[in-house]
Amino acid sequence: MLSHAQVWAAIDGLARRYGLSPSGLAKRAGLDPTTFNPSKRFAGDGRPRWPSTESLAKILEATGEPVEAFVATLATGKEKPAPASRMMPCTGFSEASRQEAFDTKGLPSGSLWGEIAFPDPANKGLFALEVSGDDQLPIYRAGDVLIIAPLTAVRRGDRVLAKIHGRGLSILTMERRTQAGMQFSALDQPSEAVHLAHDQIEWLGRILWASQ
Amino acid sequence: MLSHAQVWAAIDGLARRYGLSPSGLAKRAGLDPTTFNPSKRFAGDGRPRWPSTESLAKILEATGEPVEAFVATLATGKEKPAPASRMMPCTGFSEASRQEAFDTKGLPSGSLWGEIAFPDPANKGLFALEVSGDDQLPIYRAGDVLIIAPLTAVRRGDRVLAKIHGRGLSILTMERRTQAGMQFSALDQPSEAVHLAHDQIEWLGRILWASQ
DNA sequence: CGGCTGACAGGAATAAAAACCTCTTTCGCG
């Protein structure tokens, strides 16, 4: 992303690095000395005024500064929030049923929408498994990809990937913890209980997302 | 250094990375569709025309592209792969059942793993819907979030969100196209056919992912 | 201490980019 404040700060930083004022930098670049005046950074009506891309090119040319170095000064050293590129609009199904939630092409529109992001794989140590065969029907079909968070607390109702001692991997729905272990239900039959003792469970991973 | 040709090449590269034309990128950014027309890159007298810095800021905002990544393409003109931060290990369920696929904590290990990434929401115009009520059981439970790609081709077996004229939103499984319309099946009952004429379908969105 | 120069405020004029408009071409879908 690129903001008005960042651009002007980068210009000021560039000037300082070459022992110049903004006015001096402008002159060095063949521009009018008042081009980068602080008083010219907002228009009379308060609207931000952006230096032109050509002016930026001229000051880089005049100083010999690589554009990569110039852009590096845009960074503030702050820890970055989730990149905007992982965000997407999100709303409830019933809100989405309202006429004004979409435009005529099926794109979200209007004020009913919040935002959601995919979790950061690096942050949560996520991994994915691709389902094969029909064992998980009708919930998961062959070819579906499951995104799993290991080492994550699980609660009632969560779907989990369990590594069971002597039985391999299973997908279950978490029901409750008991003193002796944990109780699950089968994925598609909530009435079918599966009880596992603590030592039968090698590890659990919580299933976050499934591809369709 | 920063040249006229590099800036326009970077804009074109950004557009391609997000599956857009220069015209589409301009629209996505809230600019006039003709802002980045190739015919507007030189003035009538042959003088180079520079896109404004504010326009560049807008396209970065609209795509979520970090300015560093944009600038990196100035030099090379090459497109960047999906950011490493969206990647995660992926393998098949049966491979995952092998002993060496995980360490003792349930973290992926060894050579059985490929990679997968979440799709880029900005790239595909994704949006999310949160399921409420029990209408979609047992496939989707209340609280599940569905990630939907509008304006995306659908194939047999895909789960779709359909906006049906006079009926609102429905979730169906695509079976096949017919001359008169499209045939779907109900989500949990593949034998229950739903046939919709073309004019009954306002739009379709393909369901890519579901939270669990 | 006074003069000169540079930095900068702020307004007007000029130049340049975006928006608007009309039109043609191409491609994809029904």
Next chain:
DNA sequence: CGCGAAAGAGGTTTTTATTCCTGTCAGCCG
């Protein structure tokens, strides 16, 4: 195969950045 939408050419109008101009202030040098 025809229709509609997207992309883009190119011209005109509007908006915005730069240049030009006048003026003030601060710092430095003689």
